[in-house]
Amino acid sequence: MTKIKVCGIRKADNALMVARAGVDMIGLNFYPKTPRYIEPAAARKLVSRLRGDLGAACPIIVGVFVNASATEIRAIAAEVGLDYAQLNGDESAEFLGALPGLAFKAIRPADERAASAEVAALACAFLDDKDAPSLLLDAFNPKLYGGTGETTSVSIAQAVSETAPRLMLAGGLKPENVAQRLQTIKPWGVDVASGVEAGTPGIKDEAKVRAFIDAVRSADA
Numbered sequence: 183m184t185k186i187k188v189c190g191i192r193k194a195d196n197a198l199m200v201a202r203a204g205v206d207m208i209g210l211n212f213y214p215k216t217p218r219y220i221e222p223a224a225a226r227k228l229v230s231r232l233r234g235d236l237g238a239a240c241p242i243i244v245g246v247f248v249n250a251s252a253t254e255i256r257a258i259a260a261e262v263g264l265d266y267a268q269l270n271g272d273e274s275a276e277f278l279g280a281l282p283g284l285a286f287k288a289i290r291p292a293d294e295r296a297a298s299a300e301v302a303a304l305a306c307a308f309l310d311d312k313d314a315p316s317l318l319l320d321a322f323n324p325k326l327y328g329g330t331g332e333t334t335s336v337s338i339a340q341a342v343s344e345t346a347p348r349l350m351l352a353g354g355l356k357p358e359n360v361a362q363r364l365q366t367i368k369p370w371g372v373d374v375a376s377g378v379e380a381g382t383p384g385i386k387d388e389a390k391v392r393a394f395i396d397a398v399r400s401a402d403a
Contacts, residue, residue, distance in 0.1 A: 183402045184364060185315075185371030186395060187350065189246065190218030192384035194228040201232060201241050203391050208232070208241045209268065209373070212258055213248040217383035218375065225262045233263070242313065244268050246288075252280040259284060266314050278307035285309075288318040288352070294341040301345045308347070315371055316346045321353035333359075339367045357393035361401040372398060 189209030191197045197208055210225045211218045220228070225245075233240045245264040247255050249271035259267055267285040269278065278285050287304050291297035301317070308316040319342050321332035333354030343349045351369035356377030364372070378394050380387035 184369070184398050185350070186398055187244065187371060187373040188375070188378060188386060188391065189244075189352075189373055190216070190375040190384050191228075191386060192218060192220045192224075194231045196384075196386055197228055197232055198235060199388050200386050200391055201236055201239075203388070204395050205241050205391075206371070207244050209244045209246050209375075210262070210264075211246045211384075212250070213246060213270070215248075220384075222258050222261050225258075229263045242266065246270055249273070252277065255281060255285070266309070268318060270320075275304050275307040278304070283309065283311070286315055286317055288320055289342075290320045291338055291342075294338055297338045297341045298345070301342055305345070312348070314348070315350035316348040317342075318350040318352055318373060319346075319369075320373075336363075336366055339369070343367060343369060355394075357390060357397050360394060361397045364398065364401040 185206045187207035187209055188200045188205050190211050191200060191208055200208060210220050213219060229243055242265045244266045245258060246268045255267050267281060268288055269285050270288040273287060278287060286309050289300045291300050304317060319334055319339055321334045334351060339351060348370040350371040350373050351367060352373035355363060355372055355374045360372060374394055378386050378390040
């Protein structure tokens, strides 16, 4: 089945609702310039609550970073109890090599040629863990590091999926369009943030979360 990640959660009760709805991954954003930022201390309490209440049923916890140092990423991962780190900045394959078994890259290529070049450069740093994406593809924006709500180009996504074994698709996904995007692109997983919010960034709407999951599972059937 398609993996589902809900990203940019900021409150423990909201995270529990999302987890109980049936997602596979929860993303916590440690980039201070985003409205979905969560401080590491608050994230530690959130993750402790999730694992305490859900045990083995707790989703995989992913931390999102933008141009942080490897030292900072490792420290936050240890403090919070992250399973993986998603790197949304300008990090290179060599940088990922300093975080073995922990980090995967998010890319936002402008066109198919750039997409193929980025995937080729990052292939040596893909995680071996089959429960983690090889990389995440988001919509191109020259000024922002993801979270734009813009839709990813189908042609770029198809170019990436040809060579990335476990592609997680992000960018403008919501309950109304995710099934069609799955049928067209066939990614390993999908990532949603603003598409399941009713207003306040970082606070997920239960009806939208469940509608999103239902749409994904209907496309899987």
